[in-house]
Amino acid sequence: MCGIVGLFLKDKSLEPQLGTLLSEMLVTMTDRGPDSAGIAIYGADQNDLVKLTIQSPAPETDFAGLTEDLRKAGVTNASILPKSTHAVITVSSDQLDVTRTALEELRPDVRIMGTGSAMEIYKEVGLPKDVLERFKISDMTGTHGIGHTRMATESAVTTLGAHPFSTGSDQCLVHNGSLSNHNNLRRELTREGIRLETQNDSEVAAAYLTGEMAKGKNLGEALTSALDDLDGFFTFVVGTKSGFGVVRDPIACKPAVMAETDAYVAFGSEYRALVNLPGIEDAKVWEPEPATVYFWEH
Amino acid sequence: MPVFDLATTELRALNQALHALDKSGANEDFEVTNPRGSHAVAVGIDAPVNVTIDGSVGYYCAGMNEQATITVKGNAGPGVAENMMSGKVVIKGDASQYAGATAHGGLLVIEGNASSRCGISMKGVDIVVKGNIGHMSAFMAQSGNLVVLGDAGDALGDSLYEARLFVRGTVKSLGADCEKKEMRAEHIELLTKLLADAGITDVKPEEFTRYGSARTLYNFSVDNFDAY
Incomplete structure (x- = not known):
């Protein structure tokens, strides 16, 4: 059904x-x-910013220190808002690709559920x-x-x-x-x-x-x-x-x-x-x- | 008059009260309020009773009805009056797919539109739709009458047996083995009665076209292989 x-x-x-x-x-x-x-x-479209909704099977370890790790990988000014198994990372839109690549390397178990300037996705x-x-x-x-x-x-x-x-x-x-x-x-x-x-x-x-x-x-x-x-x-x-x-x-x-x-x-x-x-x-x-x-x- | 408010009363209490009615005597009218799209409202009644439902219902309303007159003052979800045996069901709004499916008897009146598969496998029911019907309506319909004041969708009467189909508007396409037929005096007479039963007075039976089975697919013939 x-x-x-x-x-x-x-x-x-x-x-x-x-x-x-x-x-x-x-x-x-x-x-x-x-x-x-x-x-x-x-939600509201944020000028020049993009949101990545990510999900992790181990959110406590994966989301801890993630902004700092992303900064070291070249993603400046990332902010992260964890919500249970998901988190929304906001970065400037020209850094979307570098954020994706960094996430794959830094947190291999994290999945990107969706990206966009307005959309967030939550599913479990x-x-x-x-x-x-x-x-x-x-x-x-x-x-x-x-x-x-x-x-x-x-x-x-x-x-x-x-x-x-x-x-x-x-x-x-x-x-x-x-x-x-x-x-x-x-x-x-x-x-x-x-x-x-x-x-x-x-x-x-x-x-x-x-x-x-x-x-x-x-x-x-x-x-x-x-x-x-x-x-x-x-x-x-x-x-x-x-x-x-x-x-x-x-x-x-x-x-x-x-x-x-x-x-x-x-x-x-x-x-x-x-x-x-x-x-x-x-x-x-x-x-x-x-x-x-x-x-x-x- | 018993009133069941489905916002505060369980559906089962309503249906049990309806099942406990006198099958052969007179019964008080029932009113059902706040149906809010509930499924299986007023299903399985076998008693002469009037049931009025104030609002829209979900799946299978008035299924298996015998004797009762059930009026829905709203829209009906899929499978309304499915397998009705006798009585009358009136939908003031639209009906979703397979309205009157497999119904053996009684009268189903849909004052709005019916969507796909209206009267699928009908076995003796009379269905009158004031609006349009969707695709694959009267698929494998065995007996009874389907009257449509508006238009019919694709594949009307596919693999039809002995049901009679009367359409006043256009038919988008006919299904396999369904064909246009002549309106004879007996059909005008039948249609006059069906329209009167449905409370329709401003439409003449002569405005309809009759469709029925060409009866070429009843028995397997290898020449018809492509049609099966």
């Missing part, structure tokens, strides 16, 4: 509540998939409620975000196998379904130089969209290409720095409900996920059509 949610705010006054609203939506979807959970949130094995509490997602503010609660089918139940997947700067994807041509696509994408971390099918979808957008397509155009090139069952919710998109495969057996008001666009695997949103009683509520791309941009 899997449960997916997404919330794209139009009304800035709701931004302080984004973490709380998304958390409630995701917890409601717990019984669609209790293996692991994750969330990606887009466990129930949504526990995962969200662990990272204090309710306290987070932002413009839009997506979340996922997983019932694993295509790869192991691990932190890296949890959603959202991020394969490009400020890009992330959550998926309900299973792809059947992911091995072939993974080989093609790897040949194009896109780096994949797992054997998971959904990561391939994320990487595919990253590849299409790298060719100059916008999110909507990339999602349209996905309908031709991805084979299998999917309902995707995708985030970029300023955009939010939804697409379902032509068979459309993976459920989806959307709601829109003047204040937000919301997505849920089921209507239950949306019932606590402000003004839902008067929202336009609809089921996204099969093989149809929906996207919004700030």
